[in-house]
Amino acid sequence: MNDTRGTRVLVLNSGSSSVKYQLLDMADGSRLSSGIVERIGEGPVTDHSAALKQVADELAAQGLGLDSPELAAVGHRVVHGGTRFTEPTLIYDEVVEAIEKLIPLAPLHNPANVTGIKVARELRPDLPQVAVFDTAFHSTIPEEAARYAIDTATADEHGVRRYGFHGTSHAYVSRATAELLGKDPSEVNVIVLHLGNGASASAVRGGVCVDTSMGLTPLEGLVMGTRSGDIDPAVIFHLARVGGMSTDDIDALLNKRSGLLGLCGDNDMREIARRMGEGDESAQLAFDIYVHRLRKYVGAYTAVLGRVDAIAFTAGVGENSPAVRGAALSGLGALGIEVDAVRNSPGYRWEVPPGGSSARLISGPSSRVAVAVVPTDEELEIATQAYALVQG
Ligand code: AMP
Numbered sequence: 001m002n003d004t005r006g007t008r009v010l011v012l013n014s015g016s017s018s019v020k021y022q023l024l025d026m027a028d029g030s031r032l033s034s035g036i037v038e039r040i041g042e043g044p045v046t047d048h049s050a051a052l053k054q055v056a057d058e059l060a061a062q063g064l065g066l067d068s069p070e071l072a073a074v075g076h077r078v079v080h081g082g083t084r085f086t087e088p089t090l091i092y093d094e095v096v097e098a099i100e101k102l103i104p105l106a107p108l109h110n111p112a113n114v115t116g117i118k119v120a121r122e123l124r125p126d127l128p129q130v131a132v133f134d135t136a137f138h139s140t141i142p143e144e145a146a147r148y149a150i151d152t153a154t155a156d157e158h159g160v161r162r163y164g165f166h167g168t169s170h171a172y173v174s175r176a177t178a179e180l181l182g183k184d185p186s187e188v189n190v191i192v193l194h195l196g197n198g199a200s201a202s203a204v205r206g207g208v209c210v211d212t213s214m215g216l217t218p219l220e221g222l223v224m225g226t227r228s229g230d231i232d233p234a235v236i237f238h239l240a241r242v243g244g245m246s247t248d249d250i251d252a253l254l255n256k257r258s259g260l261l262g263l264c265g266d267n268d269m270r271e272i273a274r275r276m277g278e279g280d281e282s283a284q285l286a287f288d289i290y291v292h293r294l295r296k297y298v299g300a301y302t303a304v305l306g307r308v309d310a311i312a313f314t315a316g317v318g319e320n321s322p323a324v325r326g327a328a329l330s331g332l333g334a335l336g337i338e339v340d341a342v343r344n345s346p347g348y349r350w351e352v353p354p355g356g357s358s359a360r361l362i363s364g365p366s367s368r369v370a371v372a373v374v375p376t377d378e379e380l381e382i383a384t385q386a387y388a389l390v391q392g
Helices: 048-061 093-101 110-123 136-140 152-157 167-180 234-241 247-256 259-264 269-277 281-305 315-320 322-329 378-391
Strands: 008-014 019-025 030-037 071-078 129-133 189-195 199-205 208-212 310-314 370-373
Touching: 008 048, 008 110, 008 378, 019 048, 019 378, 030 048, 048 110, 071 110, 071 378, 093 110, 110 129, 129 378, 136 167, 136 208, 167 189, 167 199, 167 208, 167 310, 167 370, 167 378, 189 281, 189 315, 199 281, 208 281, 234 247, 259 269, 259 281, 269 281, 269 315, 281 322, 310 315, 315 322, 322 370
Parallel strands: 008 071, 071 129, 189 310, 310 370
Antiparallel strands: 008 019, 019 030, 189 199, 199 208
């Protein structure tokens, strides 16, 4: 399929107001360039077309232009793949139309993803472009976990089911965790806790995802930076009927003014930790609610998997907050989960071999379940999947 013989992949993550890019060389996994074009629509960068042209200019200035024969493919992050897209997909016109049809399921994300794809195809029509979907890794979740217990006809008519998100991260981290344990992914059961500004948990059995905490949208599940995660759906009716709030008001409340931010006024775990150190009660309560939800999911996924070999923490909070990791798993010795206080302490210095992974264990020697910190790399995962597809 790929007759250019290039080994480089440009990864594009087109969000509503920014475009992030990374150029990777798949011959050795090295990162040749990366950057972000922000505030699209606010200043000189008037739209996504201008933003992508700026990306092309920045790369050209580094001698890494889009016209390079070294470029094998462009890998696009696409948030929602619905039930159709369960694999990385080579993009042609009909695929773009199908991603556009999924916009009602991801009104904030898919439009920007589609624009990014269209502009990149205009810039290099001859180059294979691959869509890698955030939902794809979760497409293996069995029906009993994917379906909500609502009227089936209504659910099917409107595509209402659990799709899950952060899939490239859960795929990458679950594999990297197996690697850290020196095992094949098919041999291990892993609970992945992706704790960034958005947060999600997944249960991965032998490399196959069997449950995840995000649902129809990224709103369900864990407490996040600004999203509520799980609530009684009747809260929405109550706010509408008694609070007089509109659907859009409630949408904004639950997605943008809830979670850690709604609870204590800060969505950054560093700031919350600092305030807790000063005895701030609302920051402490926000932390406790966040951790309580996390523990519930660890317990639930332990039951779903039956046997857990590893729990992996990743993303901004998961990789950097010993306090969250320690609190979420404290007192779970009866489940075979023991975090080593020294290895999990903020001052602990890890020796990372040059060019090596900084994935590391924080469990004690007697812990039956390995507890790991595994830095995620969504761009590398997108590039790997896109490259594998164009290599045939
Ligand atoms: P992400 O979405 O993965 O980029 O994660 C962003 C979030 O990670 C921030 O909002 C912070 O809450 C959290 N974070 C980043 N660095 C640290 C740190 N050193 N300690 C605690 N939390 C952190």
